[in-house]
Amino acid sequence: MKLLDLSWRNVRRNFRIYSIYLISMIIGVVIQFTFSSLIFNEDILAVLENEENFQLGLITAAIVVFLFIIFFILYANSFFMNQRKKEFGMYLLYGMSERQIALMVFIETVILSSISLFIGILTGGLLSKFSGMLLMNLMQYDEVISFTFPLEAIGSTIALFIILIGIISIQSYFRVRRMQLVELFHSGANLEKLQPASKLLSLLSVLLLGMAFFLISRGDTSTIWENHLLASIVALIIGLIGGTYLFFRQFSGWLLETISRNRRYNEGNRVLWVSSLRFSVRGNALNLTSISLFSAAIIILVGFVAINYAVQIDGSTKNYPNDIAFESQDEQTQQQIETLIHESDHPMITHETIEGVLTNPVTSRDVAFDQAEFFTEDIVLFSEIQFNDMVALRNDNQEVELHGQEAVVLSTIDTPKQFTKENQTEFTVTTEEESTFHLTERKDYALLGPSSNVNSADGFLNLAIFIISDEAYETMQNGQEVQSYELYQIEDARHAAALSEEIQAIVSQSPEAYYSAFVDNYAIQVESSALLLFTAAFLAVIAVFALGSIIYFKQLREATDEQKQYAILRKIGVSNHEIKRVIRKKLLFVFLPPLILGVLHSLFIMNYSILEEVRDFPQLTTIMWAILIIYFIIYCLFYVSSTSLYYKIVNQQNR
Structure with missing residues (x-):
């Protein structure tokens, strides 16, 4: 059988496994094309006052987006390759070389990439119209965004994914080269040894986090920060990073051990999900630490730019109280200006x-x-x-x-x-x-x-x-x-740029004459702050999706390794309903702590540092609650999706 036929048959026969990887690639294409299409959208560029700054800002952000996409898809590919270890072992037994397996994986990647590019660009075209309308709404323009597929955006997306295919192929080749035949047939047999948690390190994690929160709450103008700046920075970094890591590595294990020693430990399904977590919690510590810290950074970033956007709009009205203001002109010039105003769309x-x-x-x-x-x-x-x-x-x-x-x-x-x-x-x-x-x-x-x-x-x-x-x-x-x-x-001073330009041209005939218009500053401030907010929100969604996927793929990998254990539970009489409850409780323990710690880190830093100068801003509370709710909803979607797929995987061998 030719490698091309084998690759195509693999995709069709194991579509459940391939679908997770395919969805990841489609999402990457959609994100990349949506962002790229905004850079070349003629409807958007026609209405902007600062077209060059807009394109430069989006191009810079597009590079960051692509780096996130690489991280996300490579992580998905790593999960995908681990799921197929036994399959690769069979190919090696049948006489295929490592180079042939790597070539087969490359052909599969090309097939999946072609499908994802086609679906992703179509979907991205729809989302680019929605994203363009959202961006125009943030900039408070009424421009209608047409449904387009810029050739530049299509070309750049295809080019970037060709590069990505090359990176994925190299990663897959080296992973195949490092695989041992014995390991391939026992890929799910190695479970982490159960090790007791240290009470001392568990206590230290709480003390480190408490120290970090205390230093943050003192504010940068306190005597601690003023007299011991370097020591405070070092202590804060150690407290946040070290405390968070030890919290997941030691404190979580100690908490599970405490639950296991409870008299009611053997009641209900507690013994099932606690015992499973005790074997896996230490291995998840680094991932959960990264998720908590990056989640805090994401919330802080989006919170800062969202508040900046609202403050800039409010500041434009405050700093430019007059829609148009200028030094008094001679009677003829004054009459000319008032005629322009009366004949305009802004009476x-x-x-x-x-x-x-x-x-x-x-x-x-x-x-x-x-x-x-x-x-x-x-x-x-x-x-x-x-x-x-x-x-x-x-x-x-x-x-x-x-x-x-x-x-x-x-x-x-x-x-x-x-x-x-x-x-x-x-x-x-x-x-x-x-x-x-x-x-x-x-x-x-x-x-x-x-x-x-x-x-x-x-x-x-x-x-x-x-x-x-x-x-x-x-x-x-x-x-x-x-x-x-x-x-x-x-009237409608926000859209009076053309009128302002005409009046300023008249006033400018007097050298250094005073002229001020609300719309001139408003366009600059709103366009720049809206672009910053849109870009930050876009990057935040990608980052949250990537970080959530770390937990997602990690749990699905564990689900594959635990299929036999759940098969035994079913044989001894544990019902499907009870297994679902065990999975929900187990994954809740994995998803909830990084969510809580990430929110706590961000709220302390935002409340005691970044928000100090805008404490009295009326929309502050609403903005922060909106960000936290959206963040919570996204993680809930990951949690629900993970529990559903986890159950399907562990239940697969029992049908």
Whole structure:
């Protein structure tokens, strides 16, 4: 029989075993093609403001995706090869060489890859449309995404899987070369020896985890971290990694031993699933440790970018309170701009004019601003009444009450600060004469958004604004240069990029004239944060799937090795229902601990470190709960699928 015929017959006759491997490859193709198609989707590229950054970000993420796919499929191939050890032993007895077996495996891989590419690309085309719509929704665009199969995406997916076929073939060849004939016929006979757990190491695992959680809960500003930074980092790493490993290696074994010594140990089916776990728990320790730690990293990553996305959207509204704002123009130009607004799809809602006094700082701007390089050289002074009127119009409840030479600094990029009466900071400005103000507060509030019509490294520069008392403003206003600003609120400002571009072109005719539009920053912030969230979520799903598969394939391998034991249970009268309950309890003990530890690690790190600066963000709790629920659902699906297939495997020889 030719190798091609033998390979094809193997695929058809043992489709149950091959199907697990085939599904893994199909999932890899779907993921790779879905992600690649987004890079070349013309509908998406046409609507983006930052097309180059979008493609660069996705290409970088696509490389990471492919690495995950390699890991996942190679692990699946390892499981697949172990399931076929006895089959390979038969081929060797029949006179086939190791090279012929490796060639047969290569032909099977090509057949499975061809099937997976065909099915995966078709499925990926459907998912790419859904993914594109999801991405556009995150970016808050209304663009309709068509159903397409970009040739570039098809070509890149096929090319990458050709590389993957080569890697799989090399892995399979060396695994066949290392196999011994005796080992092939006794592949399931070697069970791990039962070893007692150490009470001391079990206690040490709890102490190490407790130490890690304690250090995290102290925060990076505590005296422990400030005075002993390096030691704290080392202790935290040892506590998290070492504590987690010992928890699964020793504490879990000690817990099972404790259960086995209980008086009621022999009641029900407890003896069945506990005794089985005691033989396998130590061998799973490294895998479960990796799953717990990587799960924590995944939750932290997705939580961070999801909160960043929500904060960026909220920050755009906060930092750019005016849909369109610019320095007042001459009457003809002003009329031209208002005509553009009226004739656009974004009619005017409100129009306000405010005025301020331009001054030069005598005192260093570092006194008022922590990041003075992001502010204009000139200081603009606005009166208390104008500020309070604008605050009331916006319903922001940020009014100020000033007297004499008191002043409030406005900054959305610096930390808010209160100056006490005993320690008020003096700040001197000059026009024709010098005036000194007493700074009472630095407020996190924007009267005018950053200007996009001035020279700066990142294209945006904040106006340096002081709010002063009405009486001080009247004094400063007399005979001084006054600058007026036009503030507009329009309908559907998020999609007013074209209108903003037209108005900015007019305002830009005056060199260094102030111009600020909500949509300019919104497009940049939302596109970048939405892409980051989408990519992180995509990678997280892949990572969770890969990590869950580690448990999944490990348990299926154990199920194959334990077929004879379950056959004996059936012969002595254990029912199918009871066997299913034993399997559920056993796998629950495997799936649940890494889930709990991963969630605990991530929640401690997120709560005491990453979320400190956004503690008051209203959507914080909702976002974290949503991530944890999705994570829990994915692992539940793995658990249910594993228990079902585990039962089918152990029940196979009993039919």
